[in-house]
Amino acid sequence: MLRAKGSGVYRLEHLTKAFDGGVIAVNDVSLKIGAGEQVAIIGPSGAGKTTLFRILNLTVRQTHGTLWIKEQEVGALRGAALRRMRRRIGTVYQQHNLVSRLRVLHNVLAGRLGDWSLPRALGSLLAPRAEDVRAAREALAQVGIPEKLWARTDVLSGGQQQRVAIARVLVQRPEVILADEPVSSVDPTLAQGIVGVLVELSGTFQTTLAMNLHSVDLALAYFPRVIGFRDGRVVFDRPSAEVSDDLLAALYAGQTETAPEAMDTPDGSPSVTSCLPPLRSN
């Protein structure tokens, strides 16, 4: 695999996802993300960012358009080939998505499930191997909670659980990390810490990083490239230095709870319905 900067990791061409009820969550999106790039995606809630991420990590399939990952068209992937591709993409979720009744150890080692055979995976649940325990402890040390290795996951705080989720991605050693609002359920100081850790890791390992963020400040502070996303469409795609207040105001127009200043925009027409995905025919 080519890993030189500039070679594409993601190539989206006219990507569209329409749900059965007619709601169009992602609407004709075309963009590229290069290897090792760090991209933040911002926009009002309900813009379709989570659906976009689910398409990017091969959980949901687009209804129209083409998705290329590392120069491979992934729409037709099934079975083992699909799982091999998923294995190369690590995801951190908004609600950490851990198995709360398992020990932290097993949640971290779940990052290996793509490599392990079923007997190996079941064996690890019953009697984890020493080298796996070591790997899990190292990953937890990188996110600052090595002492939680044997704890049951549901006794951890929200912030600690998010760190476990990051440790799972570390153990997975993916080529791409997708983070879907990873800090929306933790306090602001911790949020900075978690975003910082992910950006740093992606820098160290030359891993491509794409992150959905609620916080514009975090996006501008940590990411060289920022994409504005609204109503399922890319509104702007700029280096963070070029993201102006006007662009942000337009992006959040009508979103009173997230950006109060957006109410004063001259272009007006703030309406409650703008946070709903539009219904329209293609």
Place this chain on the structure above:
Amino acid sequence: MDHPPSRAAFLHCDRTRALFPTLLALCCLAVFAGSWHLAQIQPGLLLQADSRQNMARFIAGMFPPDLSRDFLRLLVGPLVETIQISVMGTVLAIAVGLPLGLVGTASLTLTGILNEFELAGAPARRLARALPYACARGLLSVFRCVPEFVWAFMFVRAVGLGPLPGVLAIGVSYGGMLGKVYSEILENQGMRGCEALQATGATRWKVLWYGLVPQALPQLVSYTLYRWECAVRASAILGFVGAGGLGQQIELSMRMFNFHEVVTLVLLLFLLVAAVDFLSGKVRKGIV
């Protein structure tokens, strides 16, 4: 996606749905009223002097229970047999119910986030999954809709008297119940953890054992133990049709009008069920 439904149609659909609980409640009320009438419920009948005296005579005739050494010694065999029937029946029920229940779990095989990518826009694949799903569901309902004593009756004809037909009857009918309830428990689990496991490249088997089963374990174990308790009681009924255990002894004593013995047997059964309940309570507490 040429003609998505209009927003008005959407809202209308929601409004109809909101009426559903009210309609359902009315239906339940009607069924209750009809049943009261048709089942000839007359609580007064129980309190009439005649019935009271008859019942009192019957109960008085049962006492004292027969606790003679000879009789008790006679019961050791059937007691052990009842335990064996219930244990083996439950094990067989798990062996029948678990695989069918897994195939019949829609969130594993057919719908939702675990099947979204592979089955979207692939009607042939969807059908290939839907057929085994429907077969498993159908088989499970046949197994559990036929009462266990009917199964026992059939198995007694097939394999003769003794504990084996009891084990088979419990295995099949309880297998149907376990499978149905297993699939419902699994379908009701939150799928967020499983979505993340799948995204690491895990197969559905691994998602099952790392995500669904650990999450649902307390409920699965709890329901299985409850079924075991029911199997102990059921083995008494099954004895009536010749499937061994304490039930066969109860039937024998009843037919000879030895009500002193019947009372001893019922007490024994009660103690056995209480012991099973106590034991399963301990296990449940261990798995939280």
